[in-house]
Every structure is written in structure tokens, then in C-alpha cells.
Amino acid sequence: MDEVRWLTAAEQEIWRAYMTATNEFAAHVDRQLRRDAGMPMAYYEILVRLSESPERCLRMSDLAEVSLFSRSRLSHAVSALEKNGWVVRRPADADRRGWVCELTDEGFAALAAAAPGHVSTVRAHLFDVLTAEQLDALREIGRAITAGLRTECAEARREAEECE
Template sequence: MAARPLSADEQQAWRAFLGATKHVFEQLDRQLQHDAGMPLAYYDILVLLSEAPDRTLRMSELARRSRSSRSRLSHAVDRLEQAGWVARERCPTDRRGYFATLTDEGFAQLTAAAPGHIAAVRSVLFDPLSPAQVASLRAICERVLDQAGEQPPAPGSAATTLPAVGE
């Protein structure tokens, strides 16, 4: 399976991508950790909760939206719960399930953290780019994500298309 190696263009695109993403996430993580005491992944969880009705989501739904594994989310919510920023509650209709709710304290933390984080996102990612590049980046990332949905046509599986999961 001697895969065709990357072309020179692809090679350089790949290295630039590796470097740029490493840099971006390192800056953002450091900024958030320093100024708000949470990593980027946790900030995202709080954002997702803050946007949900009643600031509440089922664990599995939260995992899906944050693109994390159940395990990762469970560990993360453990910590956020310890911090008092999120509360867990049993789901009355399905007793396997739990809801995660953003507490007032969590909302306050998020509100406090947002301006610094947004400024960092701007300065590290958007400021250097032209509007056309921002649009292009978005199209590229959405393309990659679309492709990600149409998973490996697992050998033997016929129709794996899921009934649109109304985002």
C-alpha cells in the first residue's frame, strides 16, 4: 500500500496547517487558562450550554455538539460541576440520562471570560486574514466537516445514512 506521497504543495500546506493550528490553540488555551482558569474545551462547553433552552442539554447531545466522546464530556462535566459552573440532573423520562445545566455562577464566569477570549481569537486568527480568506477558511473547514459526516463506507454496510439530526 505505498500511498502516493504528498505533493510539494500539499507537503507545505500540511506543515503550515500543523504549525498554524498548533500556534492558534496554544495561544487561546494559554490565554483562557491564565485569565479565566479554564481550557478552551471547557469554555466551549459553557458556550453550548449558554445557548441552549434553559441553559440545559442532555449529556449525549452536549457531547455531540461539542464533538467530544462521552468519556471526555463526562470527565469535563465532573470538573465543571466541582467548580460550581455546571449542575447535573437526572432525566425524569429516561433514567439512564442526565441533563447538564449552566449555573448562574457558570454563566457569570463565561460572561467574564468572553471578551478576552474573543479578542484573542481575533488577534491570533482573524486579524491577519482578509475577509476573502475568512470566507475561504470557512468553506474549507465546512467541506472537511461535511466529508467527516459521510464516514468510512464500512465493508458490508449498505445504507448508513442517518435521518438528518436536525442541528
């Protein structure tokens, strides 16, 4: 950690543009879902993942992984969703430590009711304001950032092992 390479003026412009857009876009989508469907974006994501899974079921840990939730966060979230009657928890067959989370019919209905407004919002504020080239670029940018985070993560694990 020698000297810090501060951001140049041009980099700061990029950084601000990125932060402003992602923050405001996320806030906009979240508000729309809360207002029209009574759930935050993060919970919508959980319902989507469950709806896409066979039997509309998923092990808690798998659900956490695909929806990018920590175990703790997922546990709290599922408790809230359960209170709404949108999901139920059942013990897993094979592993007596495990639980599976299942999307109920009410949950599916809530998702079906929420989806049109949500997709319309996303389309209006993301897909409709960008060109085809920009959308291609966005996909690759997203992949590069995610890949960068994953390799860092792997490196950290390797280092931690070496330290022992």
C-alpha cells in the same frame, strides 16, 4: 491500499503551514483562557453550548454531540466543572437512564467574565490577520473537511453492516 501517494514538496508546504498554524493558534487561545479564566478551551466550549441552550440545560449525550466530545470525555469534564460549581447534573425527566447538565449562575458568570478576553484573542489572531476573501475560503475549507470526515464515517458504517 496499493502504493502510497506521498506528499509532493508543494503539498508538504501546505501541510506544514496548516499544522503549524492550527497547533500554535489553538495553543495560544488555550493558554489565554487557562491564564485569564482558569479553564481550558474545551471547557469554555461546554459552557458556551450550555449557555446557548434553552433553560441553559442539555442532555449529556446532546451536549457531547454539539461540543464534539466523546461521552467519556464529557463525563470527566462535567465532573470537573461541577467541582467548580459551574454546572450541576440532574436526572432527566423522561428517560431514567439520562441526565441533564445545567449551567449555574456561577458558571454563567465565569463564562461572561472569560468571553471578552477570549473573543479578543480570536479576533486578533484569526479575523484581523485574514482578508475577507480568505475568511470566505476558510469557511468553505472547513465545511469541505468536515463533510469529508462525515462521509467517510458513513461509509465505514455501511461497510460494517455489509460485513455481517
